[in-house]
Amino acid sequence: MLLAASTQRTIGFVILGIVFVGYVVYLILNSRSARDEVGSEIELAPNRRPYLEDEELEGSKLDKSLLAGLAMLAIIGVGLPLYWLGEPGRHEGLIKDTDRIFADRGGELYVEGSDCQRCHGADGTGGSAPYTLTDAEGNFVATVAWTAPALNTVLSRFSEDEVRHVLNYGRNNVMPAWGTPGGGPLTPQQVDYLIYYLRRIQIPESELRQIVDTGVREGIAEHLGVAADDGAVDEWLGAVDAAVEEARAMALAADQSLAGNAEAIRRAGLELLASGQAPGSELYRSYGEIIFNNGAAGGTYSCARCHTYGWSFDATTDGDDSIDGHAGPILAAYNHGGGFFGPNLTGGSTLDQFETAALHSDFISAGQSIGQTYGRGGSGGNGQMPGFGPRTDDGLDVVYPATLTQDQIDAVVAFERNL
Numbered sequence: 001m002l003l004a005a006s007t008q009r010t011i012g013f014v015i016l017g018i019v020f021v022g023y024v025v026y027l028i029l030n031s032r033s034a035r036d037e038v039g040s041e042i043e044l045a046p047n048r049r050p051y052l053e054d055e056e057l058e059g060s061k062l063d064k065s066l067l068a069g070l071a072m073l074a075i076i077g078v079g080l081p082l083y084w085l086g087e088p089g090r091h092e093g094l095i096k097d098t099d100r101i102f103a104d105r106g107g108e109l110y111v112e113g114s115d116c117q118r119c120h121g122a123d124g125t126g127g128s129a130p131y132t133l134t135d136a137e138g139n140f141v142a143t144v145a146w147t148a149p150a151l152n153t154v155l156s157r158f159s160e161d162e163v164r165h166v167l168n169y170g171r172n173n174v175m176p177a178w179g180t181p182g183g184g185p186l187t188p189q190q191v192d193y194l195i196y197y198l199r200r201i202q203i204p205e206s207e208l209r210q211i212v213d214t215g216v217r218e219g220i221a222e223h224l225g226v227a228a229d230d231g232a233v234d235e236w237l238g239a240v241d242a243a244v245e246e247a248r249a250m251a252l253a254a255d256q257s258l259a260g261n262a263e264a265i266r267r268a269g270l271e272l273l274a275s276g277q278a279p280g281s282e283l284y285r286s287y288g289e290i291i292f293n294n295g296a297a298g299g300t301y302s303c304a305r306c307h308t309y310g311w312s313f314d315a316t317t318d319g320d321d322s323i324d325g326h327a328g329p330i331l332a333a334y335n336h337g338g339g340f341f342g343p344n345l346t347g348g349s350t351l352d353q354f355e356t357a358a359l360h361s362d363f364i365s366a367g368q369s370i371g372q373t374y375g376r377g378g379s380g381g382n383g384q385m386p387g388f389g390p391r392t393d394d395g396l397d398v399v400y401p402a403t404l405t406q407d408q409i410d411a412v413v414a415f416e417r418n419l
């Protein structure tokens with residue numbers, strides 16, 4: 001039984017043993033000295049012992065005591081402020097420790113507890129989820145692979161509260177509801193752990209830029225019918241830049257008061273490109289269409305995944321019938337920007353919503369924040385339209401890099417305003 005005892009018990013028994021042995025030693029020593037003293041008057045009783053004279057007590061003895069007091073006071077006087085000076089450091093260390101511990105716990109949930117990695121990939125690089133499509137009557141249509149976005153850049157697109165909303169309630173029945181508010185298994189604290197983990201895995205700007213641009217280049221190559229590393233892709237991008245420059249020059253020629261104000265020239269040039277008044281408008285729109293349909297990381301950085309039905313499960317591609325249970329492709333063609341999770345952007349609806357292309361561009365850059373209205377009649381939703389410009393987290397004092405460059409956002413705007 002002793003052997004089977006827990007660690008605490010073992011420690012308890014050891015301490016008990018030490019105390020017992022110590023007690024026995026004390027008893028032996030005590031009885032010995034007691035025996036020596038029996039009947040003897042070797043030492044005077046304390047009250048009969050002569051003490052120091054007054055002169056001595058008030059002289060060196062007092063000085064020594066006062067000096068000791070002064071020394072103690074000095075130690076406390078210097079030590080306390082020093083301790084106090086170290087307080088912010090200790091506080092920071094505690095926060096860092098907490099961050100690390102919380103992110104570790106989130107990482108465990110990501111990998112095992114909630115198995116986010118099954119759909120979103122290890123380290124949040126993106127993946128896919130099996131999904132059963134049904135028709136309006138609930139009949140089986142097909143089994144599809146629905147792309148699950150990369151999460152290692154998610155804090156560029158959404159605030160932590162917006163991410164929390166997706167975690168709590170899920171999305172489109174394909175991303176499960178994880179939080180208790182949505183009927184899921186995770187406590188609010190566990191959802192927070194996951195957010196700490198997401199903070200940890202966000203990739204640097206250079207990597208994000210490279211992934212997005214690789215997708216854009218592949219889109220251009222497909223558009224041109226060449227390989228992605230073909231020089232024609234760079235030429236095409238060069239022509240887009242030239243078109244933008246030309247539109248800006250036109251805007252400046254039309255309104256000299258813009259001179260020296262690069263931002264105002266950019267906005268005026270965008271109006272010309274979006275309305276088709278600049279010579280390069282059509283080219284710029286194609287660029288926007290390619291960005292709208294960016295396939296990088298399973299379409300994480302596209303607009304189509306939320307604004308085009310079927311785009312997230314490759315609905316126009318004919319899959320293996322024996323696997324997806326469906327003969328032929330699910331859709332003959334996409335209705336680009338026709339609306340799905342995000343609203344229908346076709347039929348000039350964005351012209352109604354945003355008076356100018358520049359205001360439209362501001363919206364794409366900032367996204368829609370929880371409860372905030374936008375444009376002429378944009379509802380205050382749950383912040384599920386991501387911001388594609390840089391995002392500042394005031395609370396954490398961090399700036400998450402932009403998903404798209406200003407030029408890329410403007411091109412998408414020119415495309416959308418002509419849908």
Ligand code: HEC
Pocket residue numbers: 110114115116117118119120128129130146147148149150151154157163166167171172174175176178194305312341
């Ligand atoms: C069964 C597969 C699956 C699992 C497991 C899963 N997700 Fe998702 N998640 C998805 C899919 C699919 C989407 C995209 C939904 C859509 O297209 O509307 C998504 C979307 C998201 C988004 C929105 C990101 C964006 O850019 O739109 C976040 C955040 C997210 N998931 C986090 C998580 C976390 C954290 C976990 C683990 C607790 C998790 N997911 C587990 C499939 C999954």
Ligand code: HEC
Pocket residue numbers: 292301302303304305306307341342343344345349350353364368375378379380381382383384385386388412413416
């Ligand atoms: C994760 C899903 C998602 C992605 C990705 C997404 N959107 Fe949206 N978008 C939405 C949702 C949801 C709304 C509606 C917001 C609301 O009602 O509060 C919206 C609204 C909009 C609107 C306003 C439409 C209107 O008439 O009110 C525009 C314009 C728009 N998105 C453009 C874009 C562009 C451009 C991109 C890509 C650069 C993009 N969206 C990517 C979800 C998305």
